Structures are given as structure tokens and as C-alpha cells.
Amino acid sequence: MKSLKYFLLMLVACFALSSCSEEDESVNYKPVPSPFSVQVNGTTTVGAAATTITATIAAGTNGWWVDVPTGSWCGFNSAVTSYAIYGSGDKIVTIYVAANKTGETRTQTVTFHPTFKLDPVAITITQGAQ
Known part of the structure; x- marks a missing residue:
């Protein structure tokens, strides 16, 4: 009886171990960045x-943020009064430009910053x- 329990325990252990599989290293599990571009x-x-000026961001599945220096006239x-925006995917962004009374x-x-360490785009x- 003891040997039957041992045999069944070993059988269950072998079955459990055989159901575990190794990762397929040929599969890329990391996200792949989409191309990123900005068109004014x-x-x-x-x-x-x-x-106003509009710019079309083509980002696919990437995230991005856009900024201008704080206190800017854009x-x-x-x-x-809003100097940064964030988003992901494709979007049309409106940039507001204040009147120039400086003479x-x-x-x-x-600057348009994509995720995935892609190069930023500056306009x-x-x-x-007046």
C-alpha cells in the first residue's frame, strides 16, 4: 500500500512537471514601438x-507628451496657461498662441516627446x- 501511494505521488509529480513549459525565446514579449511623427x-x-496652430500626432500605440516652457505665450x-499635455495614439493637438503686444x-x-526612447520632434x- 505504501509503495502504491509513493507510485501515485511520483506519477502526479511527473504529470505536474511535464505540464510546465519553457518560454519560447523566439517570441518577442516586449512591446514594439509604433512609428512616431508630427505634422503641422x-x-x-x-x-x-x-x-491657433494644429499639429497631427501619428503615434500608433505609443504614449506621448507635448510641452512648452512654463510661462510661454504658447x-x-x-x-x-496649460504648458503640457499627455496622451497616446493618434491625435490632433491645438496649440494656442497669445497676441503679441511686445512690438x-x-x-x-x-516639443513632442514619444515614449519608447524615440527621438522627440520639435517645432x-x-x-x-504689431
């Missing part, structure tokens, strides 16, 4: 009046003076 819809050179809401032409860089906005 129109021009990045604008007049002195307040305006932003991501109509009050030009001088000015420039600002907006420069140039705004004329």
Missing part, C-alpha cells in the same frame, strides 16, 4: 494676433509683432 497643419509663422488652452518678433519651441513657432 498649416504654418508655424503667424501674425501678431492671437491664433499653450494648450485658450488662456495659454518685437518672437519664437517658441514646442518652432515664429510670431510677428
Whole structure:
């Protein structure tokens, strides 16, 4: 009886071990980044009046964030007080540009950062003076 229990225990152990499988190392289990690009819809050179610029982000399944320096005259809401946005996938982003009352032409860089250590895309906005 004792040998039958031992045999059954060994049989169960062998069955349990045989059901475990090793990972197939030929399969890539890491996420693969999608291509990332930014296309400005129109021009990045604008007049002195307040305006908007749109840019199309093509990111597939990637996440991304877009930023301008804090306190800039460009932003991501109509009050030009939001200086960063985050998202994923494809999206059209609106960049709000405040009126230029300085009397001088000015420039600002907006940077689009993709995930997966892909290279960021920077666009420069140039705004004329009144």
C-alpha cells in the first residue's frame, strides 16, 4: 500500500512537471514601438494676433507628451496657461498662441516627446509683432 501511494505521488509529480513549459525565446514579449511623427497643419509663422496652430500626432500605440516652457505665450488652452499635455495614439493637438503686444518678433519651441526612447520632434513657432 505504501509503495502504491509513493507510485501515485511520483506519477502526479511527473504529470505536474511535464505540464510546465519553457518560454519560447523566439517570441518577442516586449512591446514594439509604433512609428512616431508630427505634422503641422498649416504654418508655424503667424501674425501678431492671437491664433491657433494644429499639429497631427501619428503615434500608433505609443504614449506621448507635448510641452512648452512654463510661462510661454504658447499653450494648450485658450488662456495659454496649460504648458503640457499627455496622451497616446493618434491625435490632433491645438496649440494656442497669445497676441503679441511686445512690438518685437518672437519664437517658441514646442516639443513632442514619444515614449519608447524615440527621438522627440520639435517645432518652432515664429510670431510677428504689431
